[in-house]
Amino acid sequence: MKRYRGYIPPAKLRDFYAGRLWDEARLPEGITQEEVARAKRAGYLQAHVAVDERCMRCGNTHIIAYDSYLYCRHCLTMGRLTNQTTLLTWQGQRPRFMRFSYNESSLSEAQASVSAALIASLQQKRSHLLDAVCGAGKTEMLFGAIAYALKRGLRVAVATPRADVVRELAPRLRHVFPSTCMHVLYGGVEKQAGCPQLIVATTHQLYHFYEAFDVMIVDEADAFPYTYDEALQRAVYQAKKPQAPIIFVTATPSKTLVAEARRNHYGHSSVWRRYHGFLLPEPRYSALFHYAKTLKKRLPKKLKDWTLERLKRNEPFLIFFPTKKLMHQALPYFTALDARIMSVHAEDEARAEKVQSLRDETCKGLLTTTILERGVTIKNVQVAVVGAEAAIFEASALIQISGRVGRNANYPNGDVVFFHHGITKAMDEARATIRKQNEVKQ
Amino acid sequence: MKQPITHCVLCGVALTPVRSFSRLLLRTLPDVLCATCHATFEPAASKEAIFTYNEAMQAWLNQYKILGDVLLAYSFAKELHAALAKGDIVVPIPLHPNKLAQRTFSQVALLLDCAEVPYVHYLQKVQDVTQGLRTRTERVASTNPFAVAPNADVSGKCFVVFDDIKTTGTTLQQARACLAEAGAKSVKTFTLCASEIK
Numbered sequence: 238m239k240r241y242r243g244y245i246p247p248a249k250l251r252d253f254y255a256g257r258l259w260d261e262a263r264l265p266e267g268i269t270q271e272e273v274a275r276a277k278r279a280g281y282l283q284a285h286v287a288v289d290e291r292c293m294r295c296g297n298t299h300i301i302a303y304d305s306y307l308y309c310r311h312c313l314t315m316g317r318l319t320n321q322t323t324l325l326t327w328q329g330q331r332p333r334f335m336r337f338s339y340n341e342s343s344l345s346e347a348q349a350s351v352s353a354a355l356i357a358s359l360q361q362k363r364s365h366l367l368d369a370v371c372g373a374g375k376t377e378m379l380f381g382a383i384a385y386a387l388k389r390g391l392r393v394a395v396a397t398p399r400a401d402v403v404r405e406l407a408p409r410l411r412h413v414f415p416s417t418c419m420h421v422l423y424g425g426v427e428k429q430a431g432c433p434q435l436i437v438a439t440t441h442q443l444y445h446f447y448e449a450f451d452v453m454i455v456d457e458a459d460a461f462p463y464t465y466d467e468a469l470q471r472a473v474y475q476a477k478k479p480q481a482p483i484i485f486v487t488a489t490p491s492k493t494l495v496a497e498a499r500r501n502h503y504g505h506s507s508v509w510r511r512y513h514g515f516l517l518p519e520p521r522y523s524a525l526f527h528y529a530k531t532l533k534k535r536l537p538k539k540l541k542d543w544t545l546e547r548l549k550r551n552e553p554f555l556i557f558f559p560t561k562k563l564m565h566q567a568l569p570y571f572t573a574l575d576a577r578i579m580s581v582h583a584e585d586e587a588r589a590e591k592v593q594s595l596r597d598e599t600c601k602g603l604l605t606t607t608i609l610e611r612g613v614t615i616k617n618v619q620v621a622v623v624g625a626e627a628a629i630f631e632a633s634a635l636i637q638i639s640g641r642v643g644r645n646a647n648y649p650n651g652d653v654v655f656f657h658h659g660i661t662k663a664m665d666e667a668r669a670t671i672r673k674q675n676e677v678k679q
Numbered sequence: 680m681k682q683p684i685t686h687c688v689l690c691g692v693a694l695t696p697v698r699s700f701s702r703l704l705l706r707t708l709p710d711v712l713c714a715t716c717h718a719t720f721e722p723a724a725s726k727e728a729i730f731t732y733n734e735a736m737q738a739w740l741n742q743y744k745i746l747g748d749v750l751l752a753y754s755f756a757k758e759l760h761a762a763l764a765k766g767d768i769v770v771p772i773p774l775h776p777n778k779l780a781q782r783t784f785s786q787v788a789l790l791l792d793c794a795e796v797p798y799v800h801y802l803q804k805v806q807d808v809t810q811g812l813r814t815r816t817e818r819v820a821s822t823n824p825f826a827v828a829p830n831a832d833v834s835g836k837c838f839v840v841f842d843d844i845k846t847t848g849t850t851l852q853q854a855r856a857c858l859a860e861a862g863a864k865s866v867k868t869f870t871l872c873a874s875e876i877k
């Protein structure tokens with residue numbers, strides 16, 4: 238590619254566009270159209286047609302045609318791409334990252350050995366599967382590997398399917414790597430300054446990156462390989478450099494992922510104990526027949542008693558519902574018991590604040606959809622699932638939900654109850670898995 | 680759109696195909712929403728709209744207009760066809776050419792196209808103003824942004840002005856005034872959805 242002599246693109250262009258796959262029309266804050274055009278002419282930015290028979294961003298091939306337009310519906314929420322859209326990639330120098338500091342935290346013996354195994358895998362540039370029970374302290378085990386990469390000037394992405402988990406991870410990483418430029422990316426978040434060496438993002442945000450990362454960490458990878466959304470999986474592979482290793486982190490790896498790890502000679506670490514050494518709380522079953530019908534008129538007695546018991550003992554609690562509708566139906570009966578009981582769901586803008594208020598004990602308990610099934614840590618929390626037989630509560634979801642309880646060393650136990658209208662295979666599978674994890678000798 | 684729609688455009692579940700002969704006999708338009716998604720839209724209280732502007736409609740409008748998911752234009756084809764295909768001349772609220780270039784499609788006219796409702800562009804937009812940025816009083820006070828299209832003869836004709844959403848009613852009033860002043864015999868208004876003003 239020809240480059241004009243004497244033109245050096247402004248650093249802000251490199252900071253933003255390096256590693257990104259970005260719609261030309263969506264100018265980032267502080268960058269003008271002229272600056273982009275200039276860098277393009279000089280060969281520092283390369284233009285790509287976003288959509289032809291395939292979407293360049295998400296790889297979807299089911300393209301919709303109307304008039305003279307082609308557009309991709311699959312990644313629509315990230316901003317619509319058509320055959321008229323131009324995507325830009327950075328062709329200039331890669332940014333260099335020099336600043337590094339590391340607030341090392343103390344690790345248990347088990348955590349330290351996993352941390353060493355992860356670093357060994359990175360040294361060999363091979364991927365690694367880390368399966369560790371809920372509350373094993375997975376994040377702490379990752380710090381060493383992230384530090385290893387950052388220290389060498391490599392770019393690292395930590396991706397997870399849920400924005401709540403991103404919000405929970407971000408401050409911890411910021412504390413551990415205080416001088417690293419880190420961006421936190423999820424839907425609706427504001428633009429951040431500088432060129433990020435470390436990003437913490439929802440998996441969806443990876444659509445905006447192209448061959449950017451030297452190390453890719455996929456947290457909550459139990460849905461991997463994503464059978465239901467291949468595009469999202471492609472996003473993970475497209476956002477990293479072709480040879481960059483992936484660290485898959487999960488409490489409940491799918492059989493396919495385990496098989497894939499074995500076939501491709503990934504590193505593999507398993508942690509069967511929580512960091513504090515106590516066993517995982519086993520869920521118990523409690524029949525709550527026709528709860529959906531009862532909830533139209535009142536709280537079923539068992540559920541009411543359970544809630545009153547929590548309030549009496551002043552224990553924070555989460556009650557999971559299969560649908561938003563059922564939850565909203567139930568809410569008034571709960572607030573009648575205590576006005577400080579609230580509800581959250583996926584579209585709730587005050588979700589983060591409500592979870593925080595549960596931690597601060599200004600909120601007594603939260604009714605929630607599956608949105609809070611993972612990533613959320615609340616001291617001494619007690620958990621109930623209403624309608625545990627519902628299809629949305631897959632075994633992995635129920636394991637995650639059970640994993641909310643007893644994470645704190647001072648409160649290693651707690652109640653997990655599955656209120657149900659019939660026992661499903663998923664419920665049995667979840668309980669059996671937890672029992673099996675508890676039986677494994679260290 | 681060139682592709683047949685086999686899955687719900689909102690949630691992606693497979694749609695039960697309508698047998699082709701009954702489609703031919705009854706001349707029905709295809710369903711593109713599953714029953715569950717369709718049930719999230721509430722019928723309007725007023726006779727001049729099909730739906731109320733509820734949470735589901737807000738999300739739908741956002742996906743259709745703001746995100747530009749053109750495929751959604753088929754969502755309410757049956758209802759629009761039943762309400763508008765016969766009767767007065769349908770006049771869609773026009774989009775300013777600048778806005779059209781930016782959006783790449785005319786969201787109001789496309790709803791009618793998909794519903795197989797004939798219409799005529801008797802109106803054109805001469806002022807490019809974005810409603811959202813202004814207060815209600817300002818909107819009411821501002822001058823009429825519409826004009827009758829050049830060479831259009833509206834005198835003595837009966838019209839129904841169609842828009843996707845009615846919030847304050849100002850847009851529809853201005854369009855109606857514009858046609859009435861040019862000599863229309865009657866001007867009714869109709870929208871896909873209307874918000875209940877409290």
Ligand SMILES: [Zn+2]
Binds near residue numbers: 294295296309310318
């Ligand atoms: Zn796409």
Ligand SMILES: [Zn+2]
Binds near residue numbers: 689692712714715716
């Ligand atoms: Zn649907």
